[in-house]
Each structure stands twice: as C-alpha cells, then as structure tokens.
Amino acid sequence: MAKQEMKIRAGAVDYGRIYEQRIAAHLAIKSALDPEISDFWIVSNIDGVEAFDDIVLMLKDRDGNKKLYCIQLKHLENKTMQARDLETKGSKFSLKKYQDSYDVIDSNIVNKKIDMFKDISMDQIYLILWTNAPLTGREKVKCIHLENVEGMDFLNTSPNSDIVKLHNLPSSESPYADKFFERFYLFARQASATSMDRIIKQELSSHFTDVSNSVMITIIDYFAKWSMGDSRSIKQITKSDVQLKLLEFLLLPHIMEPTNIKDVEIANFDLINETLTSFNIIPIESNAFRVLSNIYSSNKLVLTRLCQTRLDQPWNTDLSGTQWEALKKDPRAA
Structure with a gap:
C-alpha cells in the first residue's frame, strides 16, 4: 500500500507552547555563552507583568548595568500581523491591552510589590511584543507612526525581521501615552517555532564542536520541563545554572x-x-x-x-x- 501524506488537524500542534519553550532556551543559552553578560536570570509565565509574562529575562553586564526584558510571544501559522490591529480594541495585538499592562508594571515598581522589580526602574525595562508573523498595512494606522529601529540585535532571531518603535502622530488625538511607547517594542517577522531548533544548534556550534542531535534533544527537553514549573511555581534559572547544564549535557556522551x-x-x-x-x-x-x-x-x-x-x-x-x-x-x- 502506497504511503500517503495526510493533513494535520488544525490546532493539533501547540506551536505557541513550543515557541515559548524554544525562545526561552535560545535566550538562556545565548546569555550563558556571552562573555559580556556577567549574570542573568530567566523565568516564564509569572504574575506581576500582565500580558508580558511569556518570558522575563534580566541581564546584567560587566559594569553592573541591568536590563529587564518582558516579552509576550505570538506565534501565527501562515498569517500576517495587520498594523491596524494595534489600534483595534479587543484584537490579539491591541495596544490598549499592552498599555494597561505597562500601567500595572509601573505601579508594581513604584509600590515595590514584586520582588523581581527591586532595584529596577522603568527606564531599565523593555516591553516586547514578539511574533513570527510579518507586519503589513502600516499605511492604514490612524494615530501612530511605526519606525524600524536598530540596536536590539541580541534578541533578534531573523535577518529579515522588523524591530519597530511606535510614536504618536502629532496631529492625532492618540489614546496612547508617550511614556508607554518609550518602553514598548514590536518584534515582527522573527524566526518561527519550526526554525528554533536549528538556531539553537547554530548558537551552540559557534562555541562548541560535536554538538550532536542527541545532545540537542537533551538540552531542549531540559528547558521544556523547566518552563512547565511544578503547577504552582517556576524557578528562575541563572547563568551558572545554564552553564553547568550545558557542560553536563555536552560532556555526558564522552x-x-x-x-x-x-x-x-x-x-x-x-x-x-x-x-x-x-x-x-x-x-x-x-x-x-x-x-x-x-x-x-x-x-x-x-x-x-x-x-x-x-x-x-x-x-x-x-x-x-x-x-x-x-x-x-x-x-x-x-
């Protein structure tokens, strides 16, 4: 009997969950191997950051400077992101939702309600909406201007990406606060979930030789299990945690x-x-x-x-x- 290729039922593969695990793994590994980063911690799906809870990454450089990245991931299959959705209340990309999240984070910092915000100010925080989908229809927005920017290469996963800053148009009565736009970034056309294993392996191979597929599977499995937590809480992992695990997984076959x-x-x-x-x-x-x-x-x-x-x-x-x-x-x- 001839083998047939069959279509997978829509929604059968949870690409959103896979994407979250792979992006967290990639950022943790990249941070662990970067000599300019003296320490970091990363965590996923936590309270206190509202919509930006998929990945929270704190980086500290050699001079002690800190940056806290709060990221929401949106993985779309064969779809584009329409710029007008940013101005549409109730859409999955609604700026109203993200501005409300900004306000909660700002309040948590001022009132020192969340431990991770200790010794962190709002000007050290980057709020990122991250999607693999391309951004289209920029000309159809009414209140805002979208501008491609540089300087976020560390997080970028695609040479064809659009890293965008938003600004209020001076002639419009925009409902969005300038202080919110100062901290908000849109990462569009990032690598897809199915590309992330290759990107992670490339990162490891740029530092180590003989990174086998079996080692890759072990590393990916570690981050997948970590991201699930224990149903009530999830542990922050740090630079030393990831370095030790990488040494263990890379050397174990030998x-x-x-x-x-x-x-x-x-x-x-x-x-x-x-x-x-x-x-x-x-x-x-x-x-x-x-x-x-x-x-x-x-x-x-x-x-x-x-x-x-x-x-x-x-x-x-x-x-x-x-x-x-x-x-x-x-x-x-x-």
Missing part, C-alpha cells in the same frame, strides 16, 4: 564508563567492576589520586577535542568561574 578504565590494579577488579557498574559507581582504590588522574587524562582528550582548547588543570580543579571560558572556543580567536 564520560568514561567503568568498563573502560585502564591501569587500575585492584584484586578481583573485574568482578567488583561488573557488580558496581549496575549501580553506576566507579570503584576507587585507596590511592585514589592515581586512579582519578588516569580517568581524567582520558577525558581531557575529549575536552580538548570538544572545546578546542588545551586543559592543563589537574582533575580536582574547580571548573566554575573563569575556568568556564577555558572550556569554550573563543570565537574572536578564529
């Missing part, structure tokens, strides 16, 4: 199994090894330093090939902090 350990002189080692392997334990003799050095020497070859760097530290070196950079290929050295 970790030496107990059956491959060489030069370990223990009586009846084969029997002991066979028994303890089922418990995922590596037996270490009383002179543990020599054994661990042997294991590490083998795995250093993997580190050298994977990260394209020479690792000269002993096995018991702390790999956090500045050692993280030693495990990455510096793209500026290319």
Whole structure:
C-alpha cells in the first residue's frame, strides 16, 4: 500500500507552547555563552507583568548595568500581523491591552510589590511584543507612526525581521501615552517555532564542536520541563545554572564508563567492576589520586577535542568561574 501524506488537524500542534519553550532556551543559552553578560536570570509565565509574562529575562553586564526584558510571544501559522490591529480594541495585538499592562508594571515598581522589580526602574525595562508573523498595512494606522529601529540585535532571531518603535502622530488625538511607547517594542517577522531548533544548534556550534542531535534533544527537553514549573511555581534559572547544564549535557556522551578504565590494579577488579557498574559507581582504590588522574587524562582528550582548547588543570580543579571560558572556543580567536 502506497504511503500517503495526510493533513494535520488544525490546532493539533501547540506551536505557541513550543515557541515559548524554544525562545526561552535560545535566550538562556545565548546569555550563558556571552562573555559580556556577567549574570542573568530567566523565568516564564509569572504574575506581576500582565500580558508580558511569556518570558522575563534580566541581564546584567560587566559594569553592573541591568536590563529587564518582558516579552509576550505570538506565534501565527501562515498569517500576517495587520498594523491596524494595534489600534483595534479587543484584537490579539491591541495596544490598549499592552498599555494597561505597562500601567500595572509601573505601579508594581513604584509600590515595590514584586520582588523581581527591586532595584529596577522603568527606564531599565523593555516591553516586547514578539511574533513570527510579518507586519503589513502600516499605511492604514490612524494615530501612530511605526519606525524600524536598530540596536536590539541580541534578541533578534531573523535577518529579515522588523524591530519597530511606535510614536504618536502629532496631529492625532492618540489614546496612547508617550511614556508607554518609550518602553514598548514590536518584534515582527522573527524566526518561527519550526526554525528554533536549528538556531539553537547554530548558537551552540559557534562555541562548541560535536554538538550532536542527541545532545540537542537533551538540552531542549531540559528547558521544556523547566518552563512547565511544578503547577504552582517556576524557578528562575541563572547563568551558572545554564552553564553547568550545558557542560553536563555536552560532556555526558564522552564520560568514561567503568568498563573502560585502564591501569587500575585492584584484586578481583573485574568482578567488583561488573557488580558496581549496575549501580553506576566507579570503584576507587585507596590511592585514589592515581586512579582519578588516569580517568581524567582520558577525558581531557575529549575536552580538548570538544572545546578546542588545551586543559592543563589537574582533575580536582574547580571548573566554575573563569575556568568556564577555558572550556569554550573563543570565537574572536578564529
């Protein structure tokens, strides 16, 4: 019987949820690998930011400057975003809804009601409406002017995107506040949900070699589970959290199994090894330093090939902090 290609039922795939997970993963990984970012945290679907709750990302640079991005994601399949919908009350892109969200966020900052707004002012906050759909019909808006701007490359996922700032027309009686437009950005024509795995892999491959599909699946699965929280709350993840997870996932396929350990002189080692392997334990003799050095020497070859760097530290070196950079290929050295 010949195989037939069948149409998927409309709504069967939750692209909105997939999009949210992939964009969060991409921004977290990119932030973790950027040497100019000293720290960050990211969280999803939280109270206190109203419509801009899909992703909240706080970045801190080397000089201690902070930026807080509050993002609403709108993934559209084979549709365009009509500019007139911005001025239409009740539409999914209604500026009225986003201005109301701005007012709530501003109140939460002033009244210090939300922990994440401590030590944050409104001029450090960026409110972003983000969609994969192209923006059309700009000439049909009545009260506002839409202007493409630059300077948001870190968040951008598409070379063909439109990053837009909105302004009130001086001749119109606009219902929108200038202070709201100062903090509001529209990201249109961003990468789609189906493109994000490729973009994430490109980001990882620009820093590491041998990023296999199985490693990609593990990384994506981690962020998918994290974004679901525990039904009541979700944990912020930070730069060190993501770095440690990336190291774990990238190195795990190369970790030496107990059956491959060489030069370990223990009586009846084969029997002991066979028994303890089922418990995922590596037996270490009383002179543990020599054994661990042997294991590490083998795995250093993997580190050298994977990260394209020479690792000269002993096995018991702390790999956090500045050692993280030693495990990455510096793209500026290319």
